[in-house]
Amino acid sequence: MLRADLDQIDIKILRELQADGRITNVELAARVGISAPPCLRRVRRLEETGVIEGYRTVLNGPMLGLDLVAFCMVGLKHQSEANLKAFSAATTAWPLVRQAWLVNGDSDFLLHCVAENLTIFQDFVIEELTANEQVDTVRTMLTIRQVKKVGLVDI
Numbered sequence: 001m002l003r004a005d006l007d008q009i010d011i012k013i014l015r016e017l018q019a020d021g022r023i024t025n026v027e028l029a030a031r032v033g034i035s036a037p038p039c040l041r042r043v044r045r046l047e048e049t050g051v052i053e054g055y056r057t058v059l060n061g062p063m064l065g066l067d068l069v070a071f072c073m074v075g076l077k078h079q080s081e082a083n084l085k086a087f088s089a090a091t092t093a094w095p096l097v098r099q100a101w102l103v104n105g106d107s108d109f110l111l112h113c114v115a116e117n118l119t120i121f122q123d124f125v126i127e128e129l130t131a132n133e134q135v136d137t138v139r140t141m142l143t144i145r146q147v148k149k150v151g152l153v154d155i
Contacts, residue, residue, distance in 0.1 A: 004051045009034060011155055013042055014051070018151035021055045061114055068115045068142065072129060073107035075137035084108070087134040096124045107139070118142075 006014075012032040016023060023031075029039035046052045061069070076083055084102065087109065091100040099112040111129075115121040121142075130138050 004046075004049060006051070010042060010046065010051075013039065013046065014153075014155050017043070017052065018153065018155070065116055066114050068113075068117055068121050069146070070113045070115070070121055070143060071141045072109075072111040072113060072125070073137075073139040073141075074109040074111060074129065074135055075106070076108045076134050077136040078134075079108060083134050087132065090132055090134070094124065094128060096121065107137075 004010075009032055013028065016028055016031050025040050025043070026036050028043070029036040032039065034042075043052070061067070074087070076087055088100070088102070091097045091109070091111065096113045096115050097111050098114050101110045102108065103110050113121060113124070115124065121140075125138060125140060129135060
């Protein structure tokens with residue numbers, strides 16, 4: 001994978017879009033100091049090259065009754081490519097798992113989980129996660145409150 005060749009205008013565009021993905025092209029162009037047509041061409045190029053992966057709406061979990069956020073550090077019994085792929089595939093079937101990373105260190109995977117409450121999260125850990133045939137160890141961390149929330153990439 002090649003690193004994207006970006007100039008300062010591209011970087012400004014990415015900063016603005018990461019802060020507000022609903023900004024109009026005209027407003028975006030004004031903020032980055034170019035006219036609307038070349039701004040739109042640049043955004044399309046950034047999308048086509050994969051620098052911009054997509055657009056999402058950020059939901060307020062607690063307002064939707066999803067009050068618990070937790071992280072699970074999962075160690076597998078064996079770290080073969082087949083086992084890593086099998087566990088990765090299993091995470092896609094678990095709605096509570098919102099993001100998953102293959103990591104190095106004491107664990108093999110880090111899972112970001114969101115649930116309505118502690119009981120639902122515990123049921124998931126016991127009935128799904130630790131019951132998975134690939135899993136050897138699970139360590140969970142319940143969050144207290146989120147203290148920082150910014151775009152995922154500092155650009």
